[in-house]
Amino acid sequence: MNNSNDAVVQGTSNDAAVSRESAARLGYINDPFIRYFVKRPQRRAPLINRGTHSRFDGMQRIIRQFVRKSSSKCQIVSLGAGMDTLYFLLRQQQEQPWRIFEIDFTEITAKKAAAIYKTSALRSLLPQDMAVAKGGTELHSHDYTLISGDLREFATSVVPKLMARGFDCSQPTLFLSECVLIYLDPQHSDQILDWITDNMKHAGILTYEQILPHDRFGQMMIENLRARGLELRGLHAYPTLQSTSQRFLDRGWHSAVAVDLATYHEKLVCEDEQSRLAKIEFMDEWEEFRLLAQHYAFTFAYTADTAPFNSMSMEQI
Template sequence: MRHPVPASSSSPMMSMPRMGRDDVIKGTDDDAIISKLQVSAVDLGYLDDPFVKHFVKRPSRRPPLINRGSYLRTRSLDALTEQFIRGTLGLSTKTVSPPSTLSAATSSSTSSSSPAPPTPADATPLVSPIRKQIVSLGCGSDTRYFKFKSEGLSAHKYFEIDFQESTAKKAAVIKKNKAFTDIIADPELKLGLGGTELYAKDYCLLSGDLREFVDVIVPKLKAHGFDTSIPTLFLSECVLIYIQPSDSDAVVDWVGNNMMASLFVVYEQINPTDAFGAMMLRNLKARRIELPGIHAYPSLVSQQERFMSRGWLAAKAVDMNDLLASLSDVEMKRISSLEIFDEVEEWQLLAQHYCVAWAFQVKAQSENERERLVDFFYSSVST
């Protein structure tokens, strides 16, 4: 049985001393973009992303199993991001119940007209919008900022962080392409740090290594307008798993301890010790790719405990089978019509080894403010 890894749209950051291994990891971003283009997730109609084509040099066809994995991963993270952006802060002093599943995947990422998540019946949204920000860790060639802003959805600030080599390539593509600069729509958009970074009013592409998150990346974020007092979404799309647990834990610890209100979303591999998981690791090792974090957080329960053991208020993790089951009948029928898919048993095995996890933390000054923010985050992760 082959092991078709649903590639991440993020370019994972890992240890700098082993440059050969770093180069391999940086190269996974190219695999991810290719898997979303051509006769793959985008061109087949699984996803709608007019920006991804600008990063592809050699498009290639991918098998249905990878197309479905790419679709479901992207759709789920898009839904969580969209609900976070759309969310309002109500005046209720009553929190809603935690959702039993990660039902954000039921919101379509292929349409810009999906409704905003509901607020509690006794809540009244504030007249002024909530200032929010998003931090994409290991952004690679991800186009989420551009896709959402083109649909009229944007945060107060959107930060992207990756290796300097990766940000240099991305900055060059963005700066020279009107499709991107028109979306950014900032006449003061400028390159920085020798062409490896981009700065705009609501978008910053910054270079950095996650092992230096506290000492180097955080000060850089703050220098470009990062605000620890406003609700913030941190996205880690197959990124934390590529660095040592002590380094990824330092990121989670800092966010939980220093942000007033934060939502952390993680997509990564799990279940490394069963037969399929062992084969998955062998196949990755053959490509010189290692996953230092997979044994620290190998299950859905441990993915939740990563946050709950550090005092976060709520956490949930589900595998890709759960996410597929959460699709509506209409959406399932739509994707089933796109191409022949007869790898059901292989999909079920593969999907057990990838998960989406979320957690949120709130450190508000007053009880009322705390409850309003808790309501906001629960509405961000449920329909």
């Protein structure tokens, strides 16, 4: 990947933040912090807001189970965190893990660090020992660390930075990849998973990525992104629900389960929540929503049959 491609990939963090802000402003999801990271808000179409709701709900569901069921020293590592507001959401609700580490390209972490630093509603939630580091491109504190780095150099350059900030390989750790690993060559994303496999006993991962490149909708999705200079490099290596979970089992992980967003929305978002959503906006593009949602999947996997992972699942709230 050359630098101009990197710049396009970095731009996807703004797309994700704009969609999150749209869903938050309309009341689909509860995220009072995302607005501080969006310069030019846009109202997304109802089907996109619905998708953002299920995406947010699914990620939060696993993350909150992990934090609630863990012993005191649990860690979250968000790969390609973009403008995700996870730390602030958990902090506000007093459901914090021991440590949260966020990693992204320097261009993104610099923007995020600046937004946090200049916004008192965000800064006041960070601990007293918060310090701006590396020329304003990183934030360091005892429980929240924003690290700049390239995930393609995970073992050689990201891991040493994590270690220097107190990352502990022996503690239960949940890795997150929300539309991130899909942008890496499979060789690079596999190296991250291999590092986890080789170095961590109690690790889990929650990914949310695109699937199904071969049908008409998948082809259209690929072409639309390609027109913007975006390549879903991991899509062909792990194209189906089955293969997204099998990649973990092939590495000897204890469990891996994948569910697509259409199924999540239909079966795992409860009736009360569905009727609350229906009152926010009228939506009649159900066919289109289903098609879109079938092309995104959550995968939850963990390395060993240990707590808290072995008592967590996408079905639980």
